[in-house]
Amino acid sequence: MATQSATAQPNAHHQMAATTHEVMIHAEGVTKTFGQGSSQITALDNVTVDIRKNEFFTLLGPSGCGKTTLLRLIAGFDLPDAGQILLDGQEIGHLPPYKRPVNTVFQSYALFPHMSVARNIGFGLEMQGRPKSEIKNATEEMLALVQMEHLAGRRTDQLSGGQQQRVALARALAPRPKVLLLDEPLSALDLKLRKEMQIELKRLQGETGITFVFVTHDQEEALTMSDRIAVMQAGRILQVGGPKEIYNNPARRFVADFIGDINILDGELDAKGERVILPGGVSIGALLPEGAARTGHVSVAIRPENMNLTAADAPEAALTGRVTNIVYFGAGHNVHVALEGGGEVLVRRAQTDAQIGAHVGLSVPDAVQVLVD
Amino acid sequence: MAKPTQTPATVASPDPVPPRRRRMKDLRKQPGFDTIAWICLFLLYAPIAVLIIFSFNDNRSVVKWTEFSLRWYKAAFENEGIRKATLISLQVAAVSTIFATIFATMAALATTRVRAFKGQTLAYAVINQPLMVPEIVTAVSTLAFFGIIKQATGINGIGFLMLAHTVFCIPFAYMPIRARLEDMNLSLEQAAADLYATPIQVFRKVTLPLMAPGIVAGGMLAFVVSLDDVIITLLVAGPGETTLPVYILGQIRRGITPEINAVSTVLLGLSVVLVSIFFLIGNNKRT
Ligand SMILES: Nc1ncnc2c1ncn2[C@@H]1O[C@H](COP(=O)(O)OP(=O)(O)O)[C@@H](O)[C@H]1O
Ligand SMILES: [Mg+2]
Numbered sequence: 061m062a063t064q065s066a067t068a069q070p071n072a073h074h075q076m077a078a079t080t081h082e083v084m085i086h087a088e089g090v091t092k093t094f095g096q097g098s099s100q101i102t103a104l105d106n107v108t109v110d111i112r113k114n115e116f117f118t119l120l121g122p123s124g125c126g127k128t129t130l131l132r133l134i135a136g137f138d139l140p141d142a143g144q145i146l147l148d149g150q151e152i153g154h155l156p157p158y159k160r161p162v163n164t165v166f167q168s169y170a171l172f173p174h175m176s177v178a179r180n181i182g183f184g185l186e187m188q189g190r191p192k193s194e195i196k197n198a199t200e201e202m203l204a205l206v207q208m209e210h211l212a213g214r215r216t217d218q219l220s221g222g223q224q225q226r227v228a229l230a231r232a233l234a235p236r237p238k239v240l241l242l243d244e245p246l247s248a249l250d251l252k253l254r255k256e257m258q259i260e261l262k263r264l265q266g267e268t269g270i271t272f273v274f275v276t277h278d279q280e281e282a283l284t285m286s287d288r289i290a291v292m293q294a295g296r297i298l299q300v301g302g303p304k305e306i307y308n309n310p311a312r313r314f315v316a317d318f319i320g321d322i323n324i325l326d327g328e329l330d331a332k333g334e335r336v337i338l339p340g341g342v343s344i345g346a347l348l349p350e351g352a353a354r355t356g357h358v359s360v361a362i363r364p365e366n367m368n369l370t371a372a373d374a375p376e377a378a379l380t381g382r383v384t385n386i387v388y389f390g391a392g393h394n395v396h397v398a399l400e401g402g403g404e405v406l407v408r409r410a411q412t413d414a415q416i417g418a419h420v421g422l423s424v425p426d427a428v429q430v431l432v433d
Numbered sequence: 434m435a436k437p438t439q440t441p442a443t444v445a446s447p448d449p450v451p452p453r454r455r456r457m458k459d460l461r462k463q464p465g466f467d468t469i470a471w472i473c474l475f476l477l478y479a480p481i482a483v484l485i486i487f488s489f490n491d492n493r494s495v496v497k498w499t500e501f502s503l504r505w506y507k508a509a510f511e512n513e514g515i516r517k518a519t520l521i522s523l524q525v526a527a528v529s530t531i532f533a534t535i536f537a538t539m540a541a542l543a544t545t546r547v548r549a550f551k552g553q554t555l556a557y558a559v560i561n562q563p564l565m566v567p568e569i570v571t572a573v574s575t576l577a578f579f580g581i582i583k584q585a586t587g588i589n590g591i592g593f594l595m596l597a598h599t600v601f602c603i604p605f606a607y608m609p610i611r612a613r614l615e616d617m618n619l620s621l622e623q624a625a626a627d628l629y630a631t632p633i634q635v636f637r638k639v640t641l642p643l644m645a646p647g648i649v650a651g652g653m654l655a656f657v658v659s660l661d662d663v664i665i666t667l668l669v670a671g672p673g674e675t676t677l678p679v680y681i682l683g684q685i686r687r688g689i690t691p692e693i694n695a696v697s698t699v700l701l702g703l704s705v706v707l708v709s710i711f712f713l714i715g716n717n718k719r720t
């Protein structure tokens with residue numbers, strides 16, 4: 061391992077510099093299991109991912125899919141069973157946490173209860189042996205950054221949840237790490253505060269230029285905040301992409317299902333694999349992700365807001381059916397339509413004059429996403 | 434065939450809610466509870482009350498009250514035998530408390546700040562052995578063991594008594610320290626390591642200051658236990674190593690005197706103060 065990193069390091073750095081996006085964290089074939097024998101759990105299964113410099117990167121997935129485990133491997137609290145992790149081109153898999161230029165915001169905040177707010181924030185720099193004046197300046201700067209100047213002398217157990225959150229952030233940012241790891245940092249906050257902190261975190265990421273790796277099981281949060289999202293399931297990364305790509309072009313059935321509402325329809329790819337024929341016989345463009353079938357029977361995904369209601373005999377009606385229910389939810393209406401050939405789809409419109417029981421047509425986009433199961 | 438899928442806009446945390454504790458039937462509502470409670474409290478505290486009251490009696494009798502006075506406290510204070518025994522008790526308790534607390538701290542760290550290991554239960558049992566073996570057995574075996582060593586080496590002295598006290602004080606010091614460590618979230622130490630603290634710095638800056646109340650509590654408990662011990666001390670102590678409880682025992686053979694009441698009251702007061710501090714620290718730890 062040691063020789064490998066010694067030779068790979070300088071070259072890797074130059075190669076990366078040549079590409080448009082410099083890589084900050086490169087994980088390659090990372091596997092981590094817990095327990096033994098029949099009770100063994102594979103928390104991470106051969107995970108390979110690149111996290112770029114200066115990006116807000118989110119690990120999104122249901123509870124137990126391995127998000128925390130991946131963060132802990134990057135931070136150094138656990139060691140991988142297989143695979144390697146490179147930080148800024150350097151192999152760090154063997155380094156203890158205190159030698160990695162990576163800091164963590166813990167879900168429980170983990171503020172030191174026997175130290176003031178200011179000492180908490182200065183702790184990292186103090187441990188690095190920085191001069192007193194530098195620690196003082198950096199602490200003040202961080203207090204200002206998270207708007208906590210007036211509470212510098214407080215004990216941390218006298219702070220509200222939101223304030224503790226800010227101190228935890230300032231403490232992790234103060235040593236200017238290369239990467240900041242955040243494990244569901246907002247899950248303990250109430251909705252209003254959570255929305256505020258989402259914006260705040262995004263601002264801090266922009267102002268500091270530090271790479272953020274953010275963990276959440278909340279898809280809305282992930283879509284709001286991230287530059288890129290990795291969707292995880294059962295120890296694997298299923299898809300990595302920008303929020304719009306993840307939302308509009310989910311490559312896998314799980315990704316489509318996990319994020320928002322989506323209609324999944326059966327279809328048949330044509331001979332060239334360029335168009336897909338929907339149940340009603342209409343053919344539309346097929347967006348094929350990597351690993352998808354090139355011919356035959358496939359599933360396609362269409363977001364409810366990308367469908368529209370038309371007259372049943374309109375030329376643009378790709379599907380026809382009967383309205384079974386209309387649910388108003390404030391920002392719009394969910395129109396449930398039972399399809400002619402069986403099954404039901406959801407159409408989301410801001411305004412609608414549809415009537416329950418009416419025969420309607422449904423228009424679909426020019427091209428639809430084909431899913432890998 | 435088409436299939437719509439709907440997931441809620443925000444996926445709620447699927448973490449399971451901890452099961453509610455079953456509510457116990459209120460014991461205090463049971464018939465006869467109050468009566469039994471009062472009888473128990475009376476049996477517990479009446480003798481102590483008698484001891485304290487008659488220590489202030491201006492009379493040689495320990496059954497007939499005449500008048501309030503502090504003469505027996507004065508007499509006890511001026512009694513050469515009591516003074517010497519007190520000094521020895523304090524010396525033994527101080528030395529054994531210090532060593533027992535150090536060992537207990539190390540044992541508590543070794544049993545809580547490591548990965549679960551095989552034989553962990555056995556380790557607890559070994560550390561707590563003095564609590565489980567009848568004290569008289571420990572006393573006799575220690576006496577025999579020390580006898581062999583003394584004969585082989587020719588070394589004598591109060592050090593043996595201190596060593597014996599150290600050993601049986603360890604579990605008492607260990608329990609509160611371990612409880613404190615188990616209460617302390619491991620993520621604080623991880624956070625320190627994450628912020629560039631080496632293992633030694635983590636211990637000095639985070640673990641030790643946070644476990645300090647547990648160490649103080651453990652030390653106080655050990656001190657009280659050492660101060661009050663009779664059986665092991667009686668067998669292990671050499672000539673001239675009479676501790677206060679052993680001295681009191683010796684005097685009582687010749688009949689109870691108010692002087693002994695006075696000394697016992699002082700000993701009781703000291704124990705109560707230390708144990709109260711112990712509980713205060715214990716209750717504070719959750720903040
Ligand atoms: N220390 C551990 N010992 C045993 N199993 C663990 C441990 N840590 C995590 N796991 C298991 O690994 C899987 C992934 O856990 P985790 O990374 O915490 O998931 P997430 O953060 O996505 O909710 C889960 O099945 C969990 O039970
Ligand atoms: Mg987690």
